[in-house]
Amino acid sequence: MDKSNSIRFEAQAQIMKALSHPTRLFIVHELGRAERCVCELTEMVGADTSTVSKHLSIMKNAGIVDCEKRGTSIYYSLKMKCVLNFFTCVNEVLKKKVESQMVFA
């Protein structure tokens, strides 16, 4: 693994990491439907505002979401649209996992 590749894999890993938390996946899922302000997401997630804000900031830094201030609120939107396609792929893996585990049930 040479240096430039190692840098690339680290950058990719950072994006994947930003997508590796249930709450963040929920938010991505929700933003795939419509943009939302922090307070709406906070309500939906059911956690502390600061917690949700931090999740959003992680995804913003990773380039997954974008935000725009309008009035009092900050509206977040999904920038990385292609991630939605990937969920199909992830769900297939999950389906296979469930099936293979059924063998032992």
Add this chain to the structure above:
Amino acid sequence: MDKSNSIRFEAQAQIMKALSHPTRLFIVHELGRAERCVCELTEMVGADTSTVSKHLSIMKNAGIVDCEKRGTSIYYSLKMKCVLNFFTCVNEVLKKKVESQMVFA
């Protein structure tokens, strides 16, 4: 976020987490080209065998890779082929990030 969705997001997050480490991404990339035994991967990665073995075990549990014993060695292969497409998506995000950071350079 109702209960069944929360379970689904957690399951998805586990798969994403298994893909959130540079070394594991390197391995996925490599297995996308050809199957490899642990010793080959260990050599390529340049870490302890136990470290590589643990990375592989994490991905195996997640359903991302598969393994088969042949002769003395255990060959790992990529089960979740669709992940390779996703890298295109991730790389686009990276490209956008680099471009947007250039504005401030």
Add this chain to the structure above:
DNA sequence: TGGCTATTTGGTAATATAGCCAACAATATC
């Protein structure tokens, strides 16, 4: 100005992850 509302940031404790070494298991070879 002063008080709201919306959001971010810092601090902290609990938990999870990563990597190395050592020990173990399985198998092949002499």
Add this chain to the structure above:
DNA sequence: GATATTGTTGGCTATATTACCAAATAGCCA
């Protein structure tokens, strides 16, 4: 059987992540 080769697992330490609370910041409106 003894020994070498290939992988996995347990133990340990260092580091990272998460979630909450409290405090700071920003903009709006009376």
